[in-house]
Amino acid sequence: MSKRIEVKDLNVYYSKFLAVEGVTMTIEPRSVTAFIGPSGCGKSTFIRTLNRMHEVIPNARVEGKVLMDGNNLYDPGVDPVLVRRQVGMVFQRPNPFPTMSIRENVIAGAKLNNQRMSKKEGDELVERSLRGANLWEEVKDRLDRPGAGLSGGQQQRLCIARAIAVSPEVILMDEPCSALDPISTLAIEDLIEELKKDYTIVIVTHNMQQASRVSDRTAFFNIAGTGKPGKLIEYDNTDTIFSNPSVQATEDYVSGKFG
Structure with missing residues (x-):
């Protein structure tokens, strides 16, 4: 199911403002890639370009290519809705649909995609996704209770279940643990380790320990100053980034000297 993502010379604009400049990187299938860097350096902006989610902001646009197994997600005629079905997103704060039950939350995406299913098929999808x-x-034993009634960590896993219910090939996670307690965070990290067996996973995190624990490769982004574009500074195996980075700014950041 998982896919390789190749990003080539990607620039991200909001109107005339260049928010992220010149990103080139390859994200391997069945792996976890972490994006780290100080606030405002473009990590969240960049991760949203990988499923065209940034386009919900008026006047946002990109230059360059995002290839998934060789197919450019930004080619003319490519439907961004189909892209987002292939590339799921889990956000910083758990966002289950508040008026829906746990069961309805899981199958909401399938219904939005006009996927018709019998009750039995729906039950199987719910169980498979929640187990995943x-x-x-x-x-x-409480599938008909509101999803919003779960704890924060459970709500975030419910959102992950909702994301995988539509059978994506890539899962993007934008600081998925920042609003969670340490025990819930550990549960999400364990889940990420399991999910990478089937999916390509990209995670934005401000937690250096989390990046070192869960990711196979790490990308360090930085910004030269207010009003300047975010840039990819270094991208390598996670062990290398945290033990022997090749750029001084990377070492300063992961060692806590700034950011």
């Missing part, structure tokens, strides 16, 4: 998010045993 390591949440089934905790909620199987």
Whole structure:
């Protein structure tokens, strides 16, 4: 299921403002790639270009290419809705649909994609997705209760279940643990380790320990100053980034000297 992503000379604009400049990188399938860097350096902006989610902001545009197994997601005629079905997104704060039950939250994406299914098929999808998010045993006896009634960590795993229910090939996570307690954070990190067996995963995190724990490769972004574009400074195996980076700014950041 998972896909290789190749980004080539990507610039991201909001109107005339260049927010991210000149990113080139390859994200391997069945791996976890972490984006790190100080606030405002373009990590979240860049991750949203990987499923065209940034386009919900007026006047946002990109130059360059994002290739998924060789196909440019930005070619004319490519439907961004289909891109977002292939490339799921989990946001910083858990966002289950508040008026929907746990079950309805899981199958919401499939219904939005006009996927018709019998009750049996729906039940199987719900169980498979919740098991994939390591949440089934905790909620199987209360599927008709509101998803918003779960704890924060459970809500985030419910959002992950909702994302994988539409059978994506890539899962993007924009600071998925920043609003969670340490125990819930550990549960999400364990889940990421399981999910990478089937998916390509990209995660934005401000937590250096988390990046070193969960990722195979790490990309360090930085910014020269207010009003300047964010840039990819260094991209390598996570062990190398944290133990022997080739750029001084990377070493300063991961060692806590700034950011």
